Amino acid sequence: MPTARGGDVTIRDLSKSFALGGRQLAVLRSLNLDIRSGECLVIVGASGSGKTTLLRILAGLERADGGAVAIDGKRIEGVGEERAVIFQEPRLLPWLTVLGNVAFGLEVRGIAKAEAEKRARFYIALVGLAEFSDAYPRQLSGGMAQRVGIARALTVQPEILLLDEPLGALDAMTKISMQEELARIWSEENVTMVMVTHDLEEAIYLADRVLILPREKGGAARLIDVDLPRPRERSESRFVRYREELLREFGLH
Amino acid sequence: MTLQHIEKTVGIGRHEGGSGTGMEPLHLLTRTSARILSRYGVLLGFLVFWQVAASSGWVNSAVLPPVDTIVAALWKGLIGGSLLGDIAISLQRAGLAFAAAVVVAIPLGLVMGQARAVETALDPILQLFRQTSALALYPVFILLLGLGEASKVFVIFWATLFPLLLNTISGVKEVDPKLLEMARAYGARRLTIFRRVVLPGAVPSIFVGLRLGATTALLLLIASEMIGANKGIGFQVMNAQYNFQIPLMFAAIVILAALGLIANQVLVVLQRRLCRWNVSAG
Numbered sequence: 277m278p279t280a281r282g283g284d285v286t287i288r289d290l291s292k293s294f295a296l297g298g299r300q301l302a303v304l305r306s307l308n309l310d311i312r313s314g315e316c317l318v319i320v321g322a323s324g325s326g327k328t329t330l331l332r333i334l335a336g337l338e339r340a341d342g343g344a345v346a347i348d349g350k351r352i353e354g355v356g357e358e359r360a361v362i363f364q365e366p367r368l369l370p371w372l373t374v375l376g377n378v379a380f381g382l383e384v385r386g387i388a389k390a391e392a393e394k395r396a397r398f399y400i401a402l403v404g405l406a407e408f409s410d411a412y413p414r415q416l417s418g419g420m421a422q423r424v425g426i427a428r429a430l431t432v433q434p435e436i437l438l439l440d441e442p443l444g445a446l447d448a449m450t451k452i453s454m455q456e457e458l459a460r461i462w463s464e465e466n467v468t469m470v471m472v473t474h475d476l477e478e479a480i481y482l483a484d485r486v487l488i489l490p491r492e493k494g495g496a497a498r499l500i501d502v503d504l505p506r507p508r509e510r511s512e513s514r515f516v517r518y519r520e521e522l523l524r525e526f527g528l529h
Numbered sequence: 530m531t532l533q534h535i536e537k538t539v540g541i542g543r544h545e546g547g548s549g550t551g552m553e554p555l556h557l558l559t560r561t562s563a564r565i566l567s568r569y570g571v572l573l574g575f576l577v578f579w580q581v582a583a584s585s586g587w588v589n590s591a592v593l594p595p596v597d598t599i600v601a602a603l604w605k606g607l608i609g610g611s612l613l614g615d616i617a618i619s620l621q622r623a624g625l626a627f628a629a630a631v632v633v634a635i636p637l638g639l640v641m642g643q644a645r646a647v648e649t650a651l652d653p654i655l656q657l658f659r660q661t662s663a664l665a666l667y668p669v670f671i672l673l674l675g676l677g678e679a680s681k682v683f684v685i686f687w688a689t690l691f692p693l694l695l696n697t698i699s700g701v702k703e704v705d706p707k708l709l710e711m712a713r714a715y716g717a718r719r720l721t722i723f724r725r726v727v728l729p730g731a732v733p734s735i736f737v738g739l740r741l742g743a744t745t746a747l748l749l750l751i752a753s754e755m756i757g758a759n760k761g762i763g764f765q766v767m768n769a770q771y772n773f774q775i776p777l778m779f780a781a782i783v784i785l786a787a788l789g790l791i792a793n794q795v796l797v798v799l800q801r802r803l804c805r806w807n808v809s810a811g
Contacts, residue, residue: 432715
């Protein structure tokens with residue numbers, strides 16, 4: 277594994293609950309976790325297990341009720357420049373071109389337009405959309421739009437890339453090619469990746485470690501090391517065994 | 530020449546037109562005229578019907594004069610200059626009121642759309658004002674501001690304000706919260722989010738308000754000019770009717786229609802310019 281720019285995440289005693297119909301519903305209960313710089317951690321769990329909530333807390337878009345998150349030893353308060361989020365929807369600004377959207381992240385961080393666009397062009401090419409720089413979001417397919425969202429996140433060169441079911445809305449074929457692309461980007465960009473998904477195969481394809489969040493009270497979070505060489509082969513027997521192991525965790529096998 | 534022969538010739542002609550260049554200009558001409566006919570055919574038919582009905586005595590041509598008489602009256606009024614002064618004063622009234630409404634409604638709407646407290650506090654009184662017909666309030670404005678320009682401009686301003694304000698508010702409120710969150714996630718501050726996300730997102734809805742406002746402004750312009758004015762297009766409509774100058778009355782009505790069409794077209798072009806990204810623009 278190449279050395280990353282930084283991005284050690286320490287999560288201590290993290291808890292969060294939501295008010296639901298007059299009672300408190302705990303989704304995260306004293307979670308402890310260390311995310312190593314440069315690793316790819318994939319979070320899975322049944323719906324309601326709090327995986328998206330955890331990601332949103334890491335992004336600084338939501339506040340925890342208790343506990344703390346620190347990045348490289350520094351406790352986070354809100355959003356930060358060392359992190360970038362890729363959402364389930366591309367969330368592109370419809371009035372900006374692909375180039376404008378990808379440069380947006382840098383521009384709001386105060387980088388001059390020309391410099392922002394120069395860097396944006398590099399990442400647009402990286403996700404294979406160089407010819408579409410001047411297209412508007414409505415002219416793009418779902419997969420292309422999500423690539424633009426990915427390029428926008430990469431352009432700010434974060435230490436930590438947070439992905440909230442980024443491929444969840446794509447069709448099966450596009451999804452597989454995007455998984456390969458994410459694996460390539462992760463290895464090239466030297467970035468810590470934390471990703472939430474529903475898709476167990478996707479988790480095994482991408483993860484160094486898979487975090488399984490418990491749904492029921494008192495259940496413990498579990499970590500599984502995925503010790504497979506890259507690029508990974510979905511039909512390989514060890515890959516299939518990991519898949520079965522995960523399915524067992526969910527009581528499905 | 531038999532019918533079959535004609536069909537054959539046409540058939541060959543078509544074929545050649547498709548593959549070569551020989552028939553292209555003719556084709557283009559037919560296609561263009563077909564497009565014009567399908568778009569303006571009904572309008573043209575309506576005018577022809579009017580002309581025939583009025584000149585052949587089916588209808589009383591003193592009340593509905595033939596189209597050519599109206600056009601002649603319009604021509605005389607414009608070239609002779611007798612209607613130009615009316616157009617100028619009408620444009621000044623509507624333009625001043627519309628501009629004032631834009632200057633007040635858009636900034637206020639942008640604030641109200643974002644600040645819930647301001648909107649909550651102002652909404653009941655706005656609803657009350659909006660539902661009170663501006664025409665019903667015109668006598669009040671006359672009492673307050675006199676029968677001159679001020680009350681006319683104000684009643685137009687008043688009626689134009691609400692469609693603009695309400696559409697600006699809803700435009701701001703309908704900006705996708707997911708886009709706002711995205712901007713926040715990238716560290717954008719309030720002002721940046723407003724400038725880069727809220728404002729462009731609200732523009733299409735603001736244009737809906739502008740177009741509605743322009744229509745309303747012209748409507749109120751006429752109404753206000755029918756009461757206590759001695760110049761203006763609306764005044765000319767009423768005045769020509771009193772003096773039984775029916776062609777002139779229709780000429781004034783045509784000018785009003787033209788002003789409405791022009792105002793709308795200007796806004797459509799502006800909207801296309803500003804919202805190239807939005808397919809539904811126009």
